[in-house]
Amino acid sequence: MASIIVEQITKSFGKQRAVDGVSFEVEKGELFGLLGPNGAGKTTSIRIMLDIFKPDSGSVSILGGPMSEAKKERIGYLPEERGLYQDVQLERALVYLCTLKGLTRSVAKTRVEEYMERFDLIAHRKKKIKELSKGMQQKAQLIVTLAHEPELVIIDEPFSALDPVNTQMVKDILREARAKGVTIVMCTHQMHQVEELCDRLVLINRGKTMLYGRLDEIRRQYAQPELIVRPVGGLPADVVGVSSAERLNGEYRLRLTASATPQDVLRDLVQRGVALEQFEIAMPTLDEIFIQVVQGQGELDG
Numbered sequence: 001m002a003s004i005i006v007e008q009i010t011k012s013f014g015k016q017r018a019v020d021g022v023s024f025e026v027e028k029g030e031l032f033g034l035l036g037p038n039g040a041g042k043t044t045s046i047r048i049m050l051d052i053f054k055p056d057s058g059s060v061s062i063l064g065g066p067m068s069e070a071k072k073e074r075i076g077y078l079p080e081e082r083g084l085y086q087d088v089q090l091e092r093a094l095v096y097l098c099t100l101k102g103l104t105r106s107v108a109k110t111r112v113e114e115y116m117e118r119f120d121l122i123a124h125r126k127k128k129i130k131e132l133s134k135g136m137q138q139k140a141q142l143i144v145t146l147a148h149e150p151e152l153v154i155i156d157e158p159f160s161a162l163d164p165v166n167t168q169m170v171k172d173i174l175r176e177a178r179a180k181g182v183t184i185v186m187c188t189h190q191m192h193q194v195e196e197l198c199d200r201l202v203l204i205n206r207g208k209t210m211l212y213g214r215l216d217e218i219r220r221q222y223a224q225p226e227l228i229v230r231p232v233g234g235l236p237a238d239v240v241g242v243s244s245a246e247r248l249n250g251e252y253r254l255r256l257t258a259s260a261t262p263q264d265v266l267r268d269l270v271q272r273g274v275a276l277e278q279f280e281i282a283m284p285t286l287d288e289i290f291i292q293v294v295q296g297q298g299e300l301d302g
């Protein structure tokens with residue numbers, strides 16, 4: 001079942017077309033990546049999804065239909081711009097913001113305390129927001145996003161100000177939420193985080209959908225005919241189906257001829273008695289795919 005259905009949305013600001021016919025669906029309980037370079041239209045798409053902006057055309061169904069006031073309490077949103085009242089003490093600010101999301105004061109207090117423990121903020125509970133570091137403020141905002149236990153979470157750059165320890169903690173929290181059936185849409189430029197966390201993704205560029213689908217399928221689709229092979233000894237010079245071989249730290253990256261398959265190469269190596277520690281099809285990283293797609297569109301558009 002889909003938690004969000006985005007159909008052919010468009011949005012212009014003056015002559016600038018920020019979103020240009022974007023469609024995708026986010027399944028219930030998945031961790032979905034919303035990706036794209038700066039200015040691609042991600043934040044505008046999120047704002048349309050959350051009914052902050054009306055689209056010029058197209059439609060959005062969220063949690064089974066149009067957005068409503070009641071639904072807002074079932075959603076957690078971490079916006080890109082982190083706006084907390086700077087002069088208020090951390091704990092007071094968090095409890096207050098959680099009551100705005102429908103929690104009673106006493107439940108809000110308990111949850112906030114639990115989350116402050118978990119996020120290692122408890123020692124700072126009496127500090128004003130402006131006295132907290134950037135990373136601490138971001139964790140505080142994540143608490144506001146999550147503490148009312150929303151069924152749908154939309155987070156824009158959740159890791160941007162976090163050190164590796166806090167990044168790991170937030171990733172664990174997101175995985176736990178997913179395991180409980182929470183739907184998560186994550187907008188980020190950090191491709192390795194997407195590779196680690198996301199089931200499916202959409203990549204938009206200049207307002208248009210460039211890639212959409214399962215991460216593993218997208219990587220397979222962009223796989224070059226290359227192998228990574230680690231032989232026990234050396235590699236013969238004339239392996240069947242190999243057009244070039246590059247050696248790096250005992251590992252070879254083999255480029256295949258147009259008609260060869262990985263099986264042809266493996267068969268030849270086995271027949272020649274080459275012992276192998278590793279034999280795998282080289283998969284491109286999401287970073288490489290992102291750059292290829294974005295630069296490719298740039299070249300097409302001139």
Ligand SMILES: Nc1ncnc2c1ncn2[C@@H]1O[C@H](COP(=O)(O)OP(=O)(O)OP(=O)(O)O)[C@@H](O)[C@H]1O
Pocket residue numbers: 013016017018036037038039040041042043044045080
């Ligand atoms: N309120 C606005 N008024 C005018 N133009 C806007 C407004 N919001 C966004 N835009 C323009 O729309 C385009 C898409 O912006 P958007 O913020 O959606 O991109 P983004 O993918 O979130 O980028 P980033 O990764 O840099 O945050 C940009 O060209 C931007 O200048």
